[in-house]
Every structure is written in C-alpha cells, then in structure tokens.
Amino acid sequence: MLQLPESFLQEMRELLGDEYDAWEKSYEHNEGFRGLRVNTGKLRPEEFQALSAFSLRAVPWTRNGFYLEEQAQASKHPYYAAGLYYLQEPSAMTPAACLPIKEGDRVLDLCAAPGGKATELAAKLRGTGVLVANDISNSRAKALLKNLELFGAGNILVTSETPERLLNYFEGWFDKILVDAPCSGEGMFRKEPSMVKDWLEKGPDYYAEIQRTVVTAAAKLLRPGGQLVYSTCTFSKHENEETIERLIKEEGFTLLPLPLPEEREALGFAPGLGACAGAARLFPHRLDGEGHFVALLQKNVCSDNSAATLPRHKEKADSKGVLKKLPEEWLDFAKDLHVKWDARCFRLYDGRLYVLPEALTGKNIRSLRFLRTGLYLGEVKPKRFEPSQALAMYLRKEEFALSVDLKADDERVFRYLKGETLDLEDLAARGAKGWCLVCVDGYPLGWGKLANGTLKNKYYPGWRW
Numbered sequence: 001m002l003q004l005p006e007s008f009l010q011e012m013r014e015l016l017g018d019e020y021d022a023w024e025k026s027y028e029h030n031e032g033f034r035g036l037r038v039n040t041g042k043l044r045p046e047e048f049q050a051l052s053a054f055s056l057r058a059v060p061w062t063r064n065g066f067y068l069e070e071q072a073q074a075s076k077h078p079y080y081a082a083g084l085y086y087l088q089e090p091s092a093m094t095p096a097a098c099l100p101i102k103e104g105d106r107v108l109d110l111c112a113a114p115g116g117k118a119t120e121l122a123a124k125l126r127g128t129g130v131l132v133a134n135d136i137s138n139s140r141a142k143a144l145l146k147n148l149e150l151f152g153a154g155n156i157l158v159t160s161e162t163p164e165r166l167l168n169y170f171e172g173w174f175d176k177i178l179v180d181a182p183c184s185g186e187g188m189f190r191k192e193p194s195m196v197k198d199w200l201e202k203g204p205d206y207y208a209e210i211q212r213t214v215v216t217a218a219a220k221l222l223r224p225g226g227q228l229v230y231s232t233c234t235f236s237k238h239e240n241e242e243t244i245e246r247l248i249k250e251e252g253f254t255l256l257p258l259p260l261p262e263e264r265e266a267l268g269f270a271p272g273l274g275a276c277a278g279a280a281r282l283f284p285h286r287l288d289g290e291g292h293f294v295a296l297l298q299k300n301v302c303s304d305n306s307a308a309t310l311p312r313h314k315e316k317a318d319s320k321g322v323l324k325k326l327p328e329e330w331l332d333f334a335k336d337l338h339v340k341w342d343a344r345c346f347r348l349y350d351g352r353l354y355v356l357p358e359a360l361t362g363k364n365i366r367s368l369r370f371l372r373t374g375l376y377l378g379e380v381k382p383k384r385f386e387p388s389q390a391l392a393m394y395l396r397k398e399e400f401a402l403s404v405d406l407k408a409d410d411e412r413v414f415r416y417l418k419g420e421t422l423d424l425e426d427l428a429a430r431g432a433k434g435w436c437l438v439c440v441d442g443y444p445l446g447w448g449k450l451a452n453g454t455l456k457n458k459y460y461p462g463w464r465w
C-alpha cells in the first residue's frame with residue numbers, strides 16, 4: 001500500500017470505525033478509475049456511445065459520465081479535439097451534477113480551473129444565461145479558458161480574481177454558485193500520491209482557513225434564495241462539515257437534499273457527519289471513484305430585505321467597445337453564418353470582436369482581471385474578418401455555409417490537427433472556396449480556407465497536436 005502519514009491514518013480510523021480495513025484495502029487498487037464525461041451541449045450521451053469506439057460503462061450517479069474501461073488514448077482522439085467530452089475522475093463528476101441549473105441562470109464557478117466542473121455547468125446552461133468561471137491562478141485560468149472554448153461555450157466570462165474583488169462587481173448577483181474549494185486533497189492520495197507531500201507541509205488547517213474566506217465571499221455573491229454547491233476532494237471534517245456549518249450559522253444558509261438518484265446509499269454514497277447528513281461523502285471502498293465531499297445549500301431569503309442581502313451599489317454600464325454599426329468585414333463574413341445575435345451584445349476591443357452574454361451588457365467589468373468576455377468571434381483586419389477558434393467550436397456544422405466532414409479514422413484529421421495543408425478534392429464541392437468549417441463526423445474542429453480542393457490550415461496554432 002501507498003505510504004500514508006500515520007496522523008492521517010489515525011484520523012481515518014476514527015472517522016471510519018468498522019469500515020477502516022475495507023477503506024485501507026481499496027488502496028491496493030492503486031490507479032483509481034478513469035472517466036469521461038460527455039459534452040451534452042454538443043450531443044446526447046447515447047449519441048456519443050453510438051459514435052465512439054471506446055468501451056464505456058455508465059457512472060450511475062450522473063446522466064453523462066462513463067468509466068473508460070481500456071487504456072484508450074482518449075486525450076489524443078479527434079473527438080476530444082471536437083470538444084465531445086472531458087476526461088474526469090468519476091467522483092469529481094458529482095458536484096456539477098448536483099447544482100440544479102436552469103436555463104437562463106447566472107452561474108458562478110468560483111474556483112474553476114482547469115474547468116472539470118465549469119465545462120459541465122456550461123453544458124447544462126445550453127448557451128443561455130451566463131457562466132462566470134474564476135480562478136485565482138492566472139496560469140490555471142488559461143487552461144480553464146481553453147477547456148471552456150473547446151466545449152463550445154460562448155456565454156462566459158473567465159476571470160482570475162480573488163473572491164473578495166468579485167464582490168465589488170457581483171454582490172448578490174448569482175442564482176447558482178459552485179465552490180469546488182482548494183483542499184488538502186486527502187481523497188486523491190490513491191490517484192495522485194504526490195499530494196501527500198503537500199498535505200504534510202500544509203494540511204487541513206491551512207486549507208480550512210482559505211475555505212472559510214472563499215465561502216464567506218461566495219455567500220455574499222449569491223442572491224437570496226440562490227443555491228450553492230460546496231465540494232472538496234478531502235475527508236477532513238474540519239474542511240467539510242465545519243465549513244458548511246459556518247455557512248448555515250453565520251451566513252443564513254439551509255442545507256438541501258442532494259439531487260442524487262434515490263438509491264444513493266446503494267450506490268455507495270455516505271451521509272455527511274452530524275447535522276450535515278444531507279451532504280454526501282464519497283469513499284473509494286464504497287464506490288468506484290476517489291474520495292469527495294459534496295453539499296447543496298440555499299441562501300435564506302430575509303423577510304426584512306436587509307442591506308446585507310442586496311447589492312451594494314448601482315452601476316453604470318461600460319460603453320467601451322459598444323458599436324453603433326457592425327464592421328463591414330464582419331457583416332461580409334456573417335453572410336455565411338446561420339446564427340443571429342442581439343446587436344446590443346456585440347463589442348469591439350482593439351480590433352477583436354465579441355458577443356457578450358446579455359446579462360453582462362449592463363455591467364461595468366473592464367477593471368476586472370479577465371481572460372475572456374463572452375464569445376470571441378474573431379479579428380477585424382483591413383478588408384477581411386478572421387474567425388476565431390472559439391467561434392468554430394461554438395458552431396454546429398449546419399450553422400456555417402461551407403464545411404468539410406472527415407471521418408475519425410481519416411488520416412487527414414490528424415494532419416489537420418497538426419496544422420498541415422490538406423488535399424480535399426474528394427470531399428469539397430467543385431468550385432467551393434473561402435472559409436470552411438472542418439469537421440470530424442459532423443462536429444467542428446476548426447477553420448480552414450478552401451481553394452481548388454486544397455485546404456489552407458487555419459487550426460489555432462496554440463492548440464495544434
């Protein structure tokens with residue numbers, strides 16, 4: 001068995017009692033489980049199963065999660081490049097599955113990088129409302145942005161801020177919040193043994209302090225009546241139940257039952273401790289997944305409408321980038337595009353054209369540290385428009401006039417993803433020319449420019465294989 005600190009093992013003995021031996025034995029299964037979560041913003045799980053050759057077994061507590069049964073190179077498959085799935089450890093699929101998102105919601109993922117949960121929240125929003133995805137680490141937020149754009153999410157604001165700074169812009173604004181908190185990672189020791197070192201250096205007390213600050217800010221960012229999922233990948237009561245007990249007592253929250261399948265106990269979910277029985281603890285000896293904690297809470301509605309529950313100030317919408325008239329270069333390109341956006345949502349910043357989620361058009365967010373505001377459409381150049389990789393991922397094949405569709409086993413798919421020029425004479429209609437959406441089995445991968453049966457490669461250089 002993996003060498004684990006004695007003080008940690010002692011805590012697990014106290015926590016698990018009779019179940020301790022079974023838990024310890026589960027560490028003989030050293031690698032844990034590999035999972036894949038289908039992007040339901042692009043296709044239904046059944047459609048993915050019919051399309052893919054992976055051998056998949058359903059993760060029973062999610063609607064779109066699967067165990068990957070063989071050592072498939074799933075991150076080097078063209079469907080991955082088409083944003084059809086995210087590779088995720090099965091227990092980690094639970095928090096986003098438990099946040100009851102409705103279309104049109106304003107959603108915040110406060111500790112979002114690299115996007116394992118944010119990508120699912122975006123899929124659940126189905127292009128409506130807005131997803132603000134934040135991570136304090138700028139380098140990790142870059143990976144978050146890439147994953148959201150790979151998934152085709154356009155209704156996004158990706159920020160790299162402290163939760164306290166977000167309060168200046170979004171107090172009481174969100175309908176739903178996910179706090180997938182930084183934690184001591186006890187539940188991941190089996191899969192990532194390197195985390196033991198961090199535990200020895202910092203441990204649960206260090207993280208409990210951070211969690212306290214993060215959830216206190218999250219509580220204020222949520223509107224009264226709004227819902228919040230708090231999750232960690234640790235077993236520590238100090239980081240789990242004690243954090244949410246504080247939310248309940250000091251911030252006026254109520255613990256709600258988790259929207260998990262009725263047979264949750266049979267599936268292996270353990271209740272939270274003490275008064276937090278409505279929360280769920282996931283243990284590797286009880287189910288096929290790593291250790292996690294998940295709780296769903298609702299912010300109480302105060303009858304007196306006290307100042308504490310209302311936004312602090314009225315703001316003036318930012319007029320920078322607002323357009324009286326859309327650029328001709330864009331209008332010319334958009335003739336081939338079968339999607340319409342509200343003219344009020346377009347913004348042009350330094351020659352780059354965006355569509356903001358409508359909910360953000362009335363806000364002043366320019367001084368936030370952000371990586372992306374809305375859907376980045378592309379660059380307005382002298383006399384032409386260069387569409388972005390994000391736009392290609394956002395579109396469906398039928399939403400652009402010219403496309404070529406390659407089969408996943410066509411070697412040209414790999415050559416396209418490597419940035420090579422392709423000969424497509426057998427696939428392109430005679431005389432077809434101009435911007436072209438390159439697809440794999442009907443799902444866009446990126447752009448190319450077609451002329452005389454040859455495709456000039458416009459796949460985003462930073463994403464090339």
Ligand SMILES: C[S@@+](CC[C@H](N)C(=O)[O-])C[C@H]1O[C@@H](n2cnc3c(N)ncnc32)[C@H](O)[C@@H]1O
Nearest residue numbers: 111112113114115116117135136137180181182
């Ligand atoms: C458990 S990870 C998040 C994983 C992510 N939700 C996912 O599913 O891919 C916790 C994240 O919190 C970020 N973080 C740490 N302190 C933070 C803070 N004070 N505010 C916001 N994010 C923070 C870390 O950079 C880290 O990316």
